[in-house]
Amino acid sequence: MTHHARLNRPARAILxxxxxxxxxxxxxxxxxxxxxxxxxxxxxxxxxxxxPSTPTQSPIPSLTYTPSESVTEEPTPSPVPSExxxxxxxxxxxxxxxxxxxxxxxxxxxxxxxxxxSSTAHPSYTPTLSETTSPSPTPINTLPVTxxxxxxxxxxxxxxxxxxxxxxAWSGTLASSSDEWIELLNTTDENIDLSGWILTDGxxxxxHLQGTIAPNSFFLLERMDDSTIANVSADHIYSGNLRNDGExxxxxxxxxxxxxxxxxxxxxxxxxxxGSRFSMERRGGGDQSGNWATFTGWGGNGHxxxxxxxxxxxxxHNSIFFASPTPSLTxxxxxxxxxxxxxxxxxAWAGTVASSSDEWIELFNPNAFPVDLAGWxxxxxxxxxxxxAGIIAPYSYFLxxxxxxxxxxxxxxxxIYSGNLxxxxxxLELRDPSGAMIDxxxxxxxxxxxxxxxxxxxxxxxxxxxxxxxxxxxxxGGSGLNAHGGPVLGxxxxxxxxxxxxxxxxxxxxxxxxxxxxVMINEVAWSGxxxxxxDEWIELxNPGTAPIDLTxxxxxxxxxxxVNLAGTISAHGYYLxxxxxxETIHNVSADQIYSxxLRNDGEILILKGPSGTVIDSANLGGGSWPGGNQVTHRTMKRRGGEDxxxxxxTFTGWGGNGxxxxxxxxxxxxxxxxxxLFPTPMPTxxxxxxxxxxxxxxxxxxxxxxxxVDPKDEFIELLNLGPFAxxxxxxxxxxxxxxxxxxxxxxxxxxxxxxxxxxxRSRTRIALNDGGDTVRLLSPDARVIDHISYKRVRLQLVx
Numbered sequence: 001m002t003h004h005a006r007l008n009r010p011a012r013a014i015l016x017x018x019x020x021x022x023x024x025x026x027x028x029x030x031x032x033x034x035x036x037x038x039x040x041x042x043x044x045x046x047x048x049x050x051x052p053s054t055p056t057q058s059p060i061p062s063l064t065y066t067p068s069e070s071v072t073e074e075p076t077p078s079p080v081p082s083e084x085x086x087x088x089x090x091x092x093x094x095x096x097x098x099x100x101x102x103x104x105x106x107x108x109x110x111x112x113x114x115x116x117x118s119s120t121a122h123p124s125y126t127p128t129l130s131e132t133t134s135p136s137p138t139p140i141n142t143l144p145v146t147x148x149x150x151x152x153x154x155x156x157x158x159x160x161x162x163x164x165x166x167x168x169a170w171s172g173t174l175a176s177s178s179d180e181w182i183e184l185l186n187t188t189d190e191n192i193d194l195s196g197w198i199l200t201d202g203x204x205x206x207x208h209l210q211g212t213i214a215p216n217s218f219f220l221l222e223r224m225d226d227s228t229i230a231n232v233s234a235d236h237i238y239s240g241n242l243r244n245d246g247e248x249x250x251x252x253x254x255x256x257x258x259x260x261x262x263x264x265x266x267x268x269x270x271x272x273x274x275g276s277r278f279s280m281e282r283r284g285g286g287d288q289s290g291n292w293a294t295f296t297g298w299g300g301n302g303h304x305x306x307x308x309x310x311x312x313x314x315x316x317h318n319s320i321f322f323a324s325p326t327p328s329l330t331x332x333x334x335x336x337x338x339x340x341x342x343x344x345x346x347x348a349w350a351g352t353v354a355s356s357s358d359e360w361i362e363l364f365n366p367n368a369f370p371v372d373l374a375g376w377x378x379x380x381x382x383x384x385x386x387x388x389a390g391i392i393a394p395y396s397y398f399l400x401x402x403x404x405x406x407x408x409x410x411x412x413x414x415x416i417y418s419g420n421l422x423x424x425x426x427x428l429e430l431r432d433p434s435g436a437m438i439d440x441x442x443x444x445x446x447x448x449x450x451x452x453x454x455x456x457x458x459x460x461x462x463x464x465x466x467x468x469x470x471x472x473x474x475x476x477g478g479s480g481l482n483a484h485g486g487p488v489l490g491x492x493x494x495x496x497x498x499x500x501x502x503x504x505x506x507x508x509x510x511x512x513x514x515x516x517x518x519v520m521i522n523e524v525a526w527s528g529x530x531x532x533x534x535d536e537w538i539e540l541x542n543p544g545t546a547p548i549d550l551t552x553x554x555x556x557x558x559x560x561x562x563v564n565l566a567g568t569i570s571a572h573g574y575y576l577x578x579x580x581x582x583e584t585i586h587n588v589s590a591d592q593i594y595s596x597x598l599r600n601d602g603e604i605l606i607l608k609g610p611s612g613t614v615i616d617s618a619n620l621g622g623g624s625w626p627g628g629n630q631v632t633h634r635t636m637k638r639r640g641g642e643d644x645x646x647x648x649x650t651f652t653g654w655g656g657n658g659x660x661x662x663x664x665x666x667x668x669x670x671x672x673x674x675x676x677l678f679p680t681p682m683p684t685x686x687x688x689x690x691x692x693x694x695x696x697x698x699x700x701x702x703x704x705x706x707x708x709v710d711p712k713d714e715f716i717e718l719l720n721l722g723p724f725a726x727x728x729x730x731x732x733x734x735x736x737x738x739x740x741x742x743x744x745x746x747x748x749x750x751x752x753x754x755x756x757x758x759x760x761r762s763r764t765r766i767a768l769n770d771g772g773d774t775v776r777l778l779s780p781d782a783r784v785i786d787h788i789s790y791k792r793v794r795l796q797l798v799x
Contacts, residue, residue, distance in 0.1 A: 155196065155254040162188050163213065165199075165249055165262040166282045169312050170242040171274040174412055174493075175304035179228040180242055182221040183314055184251070185282070186213035194219070196254030201247050205240030218315045229302040232314050244274050261287045275390035275414055279312030281320050293320045297370030297393045306411070306479075308493065309393065337432045340464065342371060344378075344430055344441045345397065348457040348490050349421040349450055351407075353564075354482035354593075356455070358407035359421050361400045362492055363430070364460070365392035373398070375433030380426045381444070384419030397493045408480040408492050423452055440465045457490030461498060476500040484593040486566060511552060511610035519548060519569060521555075521607055521618040521643075525635045525668055526598040526628055529660035530742070533633075535584040536598050538577045539670055540607070541638075542569040550575070552610025557603050561596030574671045585658040588670050600630050617643045629782045631743055632732060635668030637676045649676035653730045653780050664745075689722025690731070691786045693756060695775050697768045704760050712762035716775055720751035728757075730780035733764055735773050741766040743778070 166185035173179040182199070186192050194209040199221075213219045222234035223241065246269045249262040262280075263269055264287045271292040272280035278295040285291045295312045296319040302310040313319050345364035352358040361378070365371050373388040378400070392398045401413035402420065421428075425443035432438050441458075442448075448467035450458035456473040463469045473490045476497040480488030491497055522541035529535040538555070542548050550565040555577070569575045578590035579597070598605075602625045605618040618636075619625055620643045627636035627648040634651040641647045651668050652675040658666040669675055696703065699713035706712070716733055720726055729748035735741050744764040749757055761767065768775070776787040 155256075157255045157257050158192070158253040158259050159188075160258075161260055161286070162186070163192060163197075163251060163253075163259050164282055164284075165251055165260050165287075166218065167279050167312055167314070167318060168242070168249070168262060168269075168272065169277070169279040169310075170269055170272055171244060171277050171279075173228065173304035173310060174277050174308035175306040177244075177274075177277075177412065178223065178241065179304060180223045181228050181234075181312075181314060182249075184213065184219040184221070186215060186217055186219070189215045191215065197259075198252045199249065200252075201240070201242065201249055203240075203247070205238070205242070205249075207236065207238045207240075209236060211235055220314055227305045229310055229314050230305050230307075232302040232310075244269075262292075263287070265289070273390060276393075277311045278391060281313070281318035283318075283320055293318075295319050297391060300393070309396070311393065337436065337438050339438060341367070341432070341438050342376075342392070342430060343460055343462075344428055344439050344465075345460045346457050346490060346492070346496060347421070347428070347441055347447075347450065348407075348455070348488075349443070349447055350423060350452045350455045350457075352482035352488055353455050353486050354484040356423075357402065357420070358483060359402040360407050360413075360490075360492065361417075361428075363392065363398040363400075365394060365396055365398070368394050370394055377431050378428065379431075380419070380421065380428050382419075382422070382426060384417070384421065384428075386415065386417045386419075388415065390414055399492055406483045408488055409483055409485070410479075410481045411492050423447075441470075442467075451489075455489050459491065459496040459498065461496070471498055473497050486592070513611045513613055514548070514609040514615055516614075517616055517642075518542075518544060518609070519550075519553075519575075519607060519615055520638060521605055521616050522574065522638045523635050523668055523670070523674060524598070524605070524618055524625070524628065525633070525666075526625055527600060527630045527633045527635075529584065529633055529666060530664040530745075531660035531662040533600075534579065534597065535660060536579045537584050537590075537668075537670065538605075540569065540575040540577070542571060542573050542575070545571050547571055547573075553608065553615075555594075555605065555607050557596070557598065557605055559596075559603070561594065561598070561605075563592065563594040563596075565592065567591055576670055583661045585666055585670050586661050586663070588658040600625075618648075619643070621645065629667075631734065631737070631778070632745075632782050633667045634782070637668070637674040639674070639676050649674075650781075651675050689720060689724075690726055690728075690751070690777065691719050691721055692775055692777050692788050693717045693719035694758075695768065695788055695790075697773075697790065698770055704762060706762075711767070712760060714761040714768050715758045716764070716766070717756055717758040718751065718777065719756050720753055723753055725750050725752045731785075732778040732782070733759060733766060734776045734778060735766055735768070737774075737776070740769070740773065 164185040164187055165182070167183040169179075169181045171177060171180075184199075192213045194211050194213065197209040199205075199207040199209060207221065209219075211219070219235045220229075220232065221236045221238055222228040223238055225237060226234045228234070246263060246267050248264055248266055250258055250264075251260045253259050269280055269292075270289040271294045272278055273294055278297075281293050281295055283291045283293055297311075299313050299316060299319040300309055300311065301313050301316045304310060343364045343366060344361070346362040348358075348360045350356060350359075363378075371392050373390050373392065376388040377386060378388060379385040386400065388398075390398065398414045399408070399411065400415045400417050401407040402417060405413045405416060407413075425446040427444045428441040429437050430439040442465050447458055449470040449472045450456060451472055459471055459473055461469045461471055474497045475489075477494055477500045478488060478491045478497065479494065480490065480492045482488050520541045520543060521538065523539040525535075525537045527533060527536075540555075547568050547570045549568050553565040554563060555565065556562040563577060565575075567575070575591045576585070576588065577592050577594050578584040579594055581593060582590045584590070602619060602623055604620055604622055606614060607616045609615050625636050625648075626645040627650045628634060629650055634653070637649050637651055639647045639649055653667075655669055655672065655675045656665055656667065657669050657672045660666055694715075694717035696713070696715050699709060699711070701713065702709050703713040703715060718728075727748055727750045728746040731746040732743045733746065734743040742765065744759070744766055746759070751757060766775075770792065772789075772791045774787055774789040777785045779785050
């Protein structure tokens with residue numbers, strides 16, 4: 001008989017409680033299975049440590065549930081996400097899924113069950129709830145890795161003057177004073193990355209640089225676009241400008257340290273020249289006035305957008321480091337220069353086609369070195385005395401323009417002067433600083449060359465000042481434009497025309513003979529606009545399928561109007577001529593400006609081609625104009641075909657284009673098909689049914705309700721007596737014909753049958769004279785529909 005040991009009642013109770021706890025620990029409600037360490041439920045933290053020893057065979061393994069203790073022997077670190085968890089006392093695989101509570105489960109050989117509740121548990125590493133931790137069921141078999149520290153690299157501080165502000169063209173180029181440029185120089189033997197560098201004037205120029213400067217090389221910055229130095233590419237394009245009266249530039253590296261500056265003391269630029277457009281060059285060393293100099297004229301590089309040489313050394317060593325062929329550019333009062341050391345090269349004594357007052361003079365330096373003009377003078381034997389300044393580069397020109405810089409509108413002058421050249425001739429003298437006459441242009445007996453009628457310039461052939469060494473501009477070369485945009489008949493800043501080869505076509509070629517009506521006089525605004533009767537304009541039309549060059553063409557009235565045409569009319573296109581200026585049609589640009597006027601009583605216009613053949617005419621039969629209206633300023637429009645009276649009409653009021661100098665509608669169709677070619681919409685009015693119903697002269701009551709009685713209370717009232725509604729757009733109110741007040745164009749007011757409308761003087765500007773006057777109502781086609789006349793008024797009168 002076998003005896004079995006019995007457990008007393010207390011021992012059995014303890015064992016049973018341990019078994020229940022064990023089973024509950026491996027089967028939590030809501031878990032995915034009976035192994036809680038494989039649970040991936042978010043928001044929970046647990047630490048499971050397994051000892052890689054032989055599993056126990058005991059059917060009831062003892063567990064220790066200790067929520068308040070950690071399985072690690074090291075002190076528990078604070079739960080900061082950037083820290084590394086401390087390993088447990090034995091290097092065991094550890095898996096830490098993210099749970100909201102901390103539970104530590106560890107096998108233990110003890111048979112004692114301990115229940116020690118606690119409000120807080122500390123695992124070996126506990127991320128906070130704000131972290132996002134992506135658990136991995138794979139155990140980590142290596143020591144925890146410490147996260148890399150945050151990159152706190154400090155920007156490099158570059159040595160002072162490692163990059164120099166080397167050259168500054170603060171005065172721009174000969175093409176434009178706005179075409180400024182700046183050059184940097186890397187003085188080191190290593191590449192320098194400019195990322196993070198800043199060049200600034202502390203105002204509108206703030207350049208965040210990019211790119212790399214090679215060792216001992218240059219970095220070129222050009223303003224606005226890459227055409228400042230047309231044949232040298234820029235490394236960086238910038239906006240902002242440099243004032244000609246001086247400012248300070250600073251260059252900062254990525255750390256914010258100042259590496260260099262230019263004109264740090266402020267005030268005027270220490271070098272450079274606004275007249276000659278010579279750049280300011282660095283001698284080297286710190287930013288001190290003595291370390292800057294003006295371009296000497298030697299070693300220049302590049303040309304501007306007009307083809308003129310750049311007055312500086314972009315991407316090259318500065319000119320001041322090379323010996324000048326002359327000891328000094330500084331003149332002395334006792335210096336005597338040889339005759340023709342400088343030449344008076346070209347004289348536009350007749351001005352330009354735009355204005356006979358737009359005179360200009362050109363000097364030339366025939367030497368292989370620059371000449372400083374300080375102390376030189378140019379004078380006639382009368383009112384013209386010009387004290388010269390600036391430098392003429394080798395084999396270059398110096399341009400003087402009278403009164404302003406608009407005589408040659410597209411070429412910048414070196415100097416502006418006052419005084420004029422007499423058209424019948426005078427003597428010009430060029431004197432050096434000692435007072436010695438170096439050159440002259442003797443026109444005291446009449447100018448030896450140049451043409452008053454065409455405004456062609458007088459050009460130097462070379463040699464001494466004798467009549468045979470002067471000639472008139474022959475039409476070759478020349479790129480200047482006058483104040484109206486037409487060609488300048490001369491060669492400013494270029495080789496004189498006698499030295500240029502003839503341009504094609506060859507001299508034996510004949511002018512093209514164009515067919516009749518190849519270009520048509522299409523529209524004539526002989527009565528001007530509402531703004532001014534002098535604001536006349538003419539439109540030509542090319543009805544063909546190919547563009548036509550108008551060079552050699554002219555338009556004339558046989559009197560004061562003769563327009564030498566230029567430019568091209570595109571196929572099926574229009575060519576617009578405006579009188580005096582481009583404000584005649586304020587919002588439509590003219591192709592050419594002309595002088596001379598068209599008489600309102602009629603005249604004949606003739607258009608001739610380059611061969612002298614008559615291509616078209618307007619009003620060839622003479623007499624009054626066959627179309628247009630003097631009162632309404634409506635234009636005369638071509639219907640098509642030959643120049644016969646029936647082929648001309650008056651603007652219909654439909655399809656108009658543009659506004660005049662005062663913003664009023666142009667009564668015509670500039671640059672658009674003529675209104676007479678399209679059907680006019682049927683009017684809704686019945687002629688004769690709109691009448692002048694009432695006219696108030698010399699008011700004694702505030703009829704307009706403006707708070708006072710004055711002449712502006714005069715009014716003209718209209719009444720619709722017809723059976724239809726009438727829109728008044730295009731109708732006119734006027735006083736006596738061709739005199740008194742200007743006609744008033746009625747707005748688009750619609751009068752239904754029996755309705756009235758009053759127009760006050762404050763709006764119409766029509767003054768009703770006390771000594772007698774006439775009030776007229778005109779239809780859109782300028783016919784008088786109704787009128788009222790009265791004699792002298794002594795008291796308030798209502799008609």
